[in-house]
Amino acid sequence: MTTKISKKLVSVNDQIHTSSMIYFDIFYFGPQLLHRQITAKNPSVSINQQLFFYENEELFCNGETFDSAENFSVFPHEELITVTTNKPQKDFLIASAKNAAISLETDAIINITLTSETGEYTATIYPGEDTIYYNHYLVEKGSYAFGVGDQLVVNGLIIEVREKQLKLTSLGATYSLNPWQIVEEEVIPEYPVDFPSFRRSPRIHLKEPKKQIEIAAPKAKQTEGKNELLRTIVPPLGMVVLSGATSFLSGGNPIMMLSMGGASLLTAGFSVSSYFTNKKETKQKNIERTNSYEQYLIQEKARLSILQQEQKEALEYMNPAMNELALMTKEYHARIYERMMTNEDFLTVRLGVGEISSSFTTNYQSTEDDSLSQEAEEQLVWPYKQLEKAPIVVPLMGQTLGLAGTPAVLRTAIQTLLFQVSFLHSYRDVEFITLVPEEDYQKDWHSWRWLPHVKIRSLNLRGIVHDPQTRDMVLNSFYQMITKRRQQVREAGNEKVHFQPQYILSILEESWLSGHGLNEFLAEDMSQYGVTVIWGKDALNMLPETTTTLIEYQSSEAATLINQNNKYVNQNFVPNHLPTAYPLAYAIQR
Structure with a gap:
């Protein structure tokens, strides 16, 4: 049983705002599938040594009126039809069989299986005599991850996985859908209406009952x-x-x-x-x-x-949990960057959950x-x-944090703290400088370079120190900046100076500070210069005397907030874990 496909206005690519001045879409089917567009702004493109240009309402290729070319498919933009469908919650088949979920003329058989634990697809491809493209590259028989953003091109049909739907684009292919498995539906927006424009929404302040x-x-x-x-x-x-x-x-x-x-x-x-x-x-x-x-x-x-x-x-x-923050990031929730420097909970973070006194x-x-x-x-x-199981919350503003634990536990602790700050605070208000071991950078910190809070705008640098080159570039520039701030504090006398942005300096690898002039600042209270320092050490006795908030991590499941703002509290808690509902690396890159 099949159903006919109706036309819908859906972008073939990931452009949020599709230009109305796109004239042609050009596809080149070589070892790599290339897609270029002829637009009013860019009336000419070069693909595989072929120059296409649009002039006087006519398309030319290498100076001659274009009719056809080997391995090329050219479509007027308005004729390129993209539709969206539901995302099947069970295995389905792409083949020439009439009862296939997606049926089209092809020698290939592609079995899409769903992993129930992760909700992710796997595409098992049997190309036969057809050419199959996976993420723009020609592939042979095999199994491939088929997740959000992945594409298959089967005999002129582009099949792409989106977060909540499948997206199908016909490049001249005729196909049908089995309505018992896949049905066409209205496109579900993946971004807010005004995205990427952003403004803070009115904030809701919930208070604990004080009766x-x-x-x-x-x-x-x-x-x-x-x-x-x-x-x-x-x-x-x-x-x-x-x-x-x-x-x-x-x-x-x-x-x-x-x-x-x-x-x-x-x-x-x-x-x-x-x-x-x-x-x-x-x-x-x-x-x-x-x-x-x-x-x-x-x-x-x-x-x-x-x-x-x-x-x-x-x-x-x-103080949302990590999974909530990750999912809200995925949905571009209105609560992103909701805290301002004037809020009483500015730079307040959740360490984990524990038992606290009732309000x-x-x-x-x-x-x-x-x-x-x-x-x-x-x-x-x-x-x-x-x-019981209440959020354990501490302020970072005006504090120096000292964390003691194993490297893996400390890495998770600092990443969860920084992610909270990055979600709830604007990159215009808070920026990060993080010193990490060189061997950990590629595996654990590389994706963080996409976080806007990691970019030090006044220096035009990314604030992750992971090798000698980044040490010299970042720390030297940061030292000069703090020197200027110290001068401002001295000139202000008894008046308090409010700096923007605030910096969070996280130190997981102290060796990058060896012999550096920044140590003279670290020996004093840096909060007066708008800097919160977070130290990570193997043991409590290795933390500096400037520490005002002291936390010991016995394991990934047990920790103790020993001091808060130089006051003994001895608060036990279960530390934050990295989000599982939506991977942290994906959330950072949203």
Whole structure:
């Protein structure tokens, strides 16, 4: 079963804004597939020693009117049709078979398999007699990763994987789709409407609840007096005995004796009955007291749970987890660069998650020897004194951070801190200078060169020091800049100087500083010059004395914030991990 394809206005390439002045698309099918465009701005292009140019509404090749050329396909731009389809969530086939997901005239068979764990495709290609291009290069039989941005060209049909769709462009090929597997759909924008233009959106500030909750104590328990039963029945029984004894000794009227005795017995009976009635009422009142207070505990527990949830939501929103940041980067979320230098949380970062004190307080006066009072403490007081798995947040502004741990753990720690800053702060406000081991650069830091915060704009340099050449270029220029800032501070006297941008200097490889003049600044507080220094060392005793915030990483799963702003806090936490929902390298290059 097949479906016809309708025309849609979708760009064949990755241009965000397609020019309306594109005249021709030229494709060259050699060992490498080349695609060039004749435009009003560029009316001539050269491909494989063939010069194409457009003049007087006519296309020429090597000075002659173009008709055709071997290995070339030329299309007027308006005739090049690109459509978008859904992205199948199971394996599918590209072949000449009528029941193939994408059916076209070809000798090739291409099986696209989906890896459920990663959600990524793999293309297994059997070219047959056809030429198959994978990412613009001619390929033979084999299996190839088929992820976002990858292209296959099969007998004049370009098949490209996008984040949420497939993109199909016909270069004169006739094809059909199996609607049970692939259907044409409207293009889903991958970028915001105004992209790449950017402006900050209004920011939402969530605050932790700061309430004081009064917990009422249970009412006093109803009790019976000691020996109440004896006090109730002894007096009337005593009257009977005394009446009998008096009548017997005085020889009184026996009828009178019986009357008095009967009255006393009747009184005793009513007293006993009253005793049991009161006892039952007391028991019932205590049951009602228990039920009423337990209902109160349920209501207050719900109230406190809501406050606790509000606190956690506020902390999580203001300090997002790494996976959230990576996914928001992927979607070009409006929260990018939301923090400004005037915000109170400027240069505040999340170290990980741990147990912190609740932002709200509960007041309760405990009553001894009362099970309900103990229950109130167990349900309402102790559970809500602390918040578990809450973001552990520290400021970088005005601080010198000292991190102790293994190289791999420290690398992850610093990368997660820098990525948070790069997402939430503009590159106009914060720039990074990072000293890394030369052997780690290619594997762990090479992709960071695309991050705009790594570019030192005033120096026109990338701020990653990883070899002697970058050491001389970056550190020498940075030293001169800090020298100028120190002079500004001295000239300002008692007035505080606010520098922009702020710099975060991360030192994972101290050997690049050996013999450098920058050490004289590192021996003092560099925050006055608009610089936050982050040291990474193997052990605590190797960190410099200028450290104001001290963190020890026992492993990738356990760490301790020992000092914060020179105050002992001893806060245990689980450190940040690199994002898994969207790779960090991809997020950086967005």
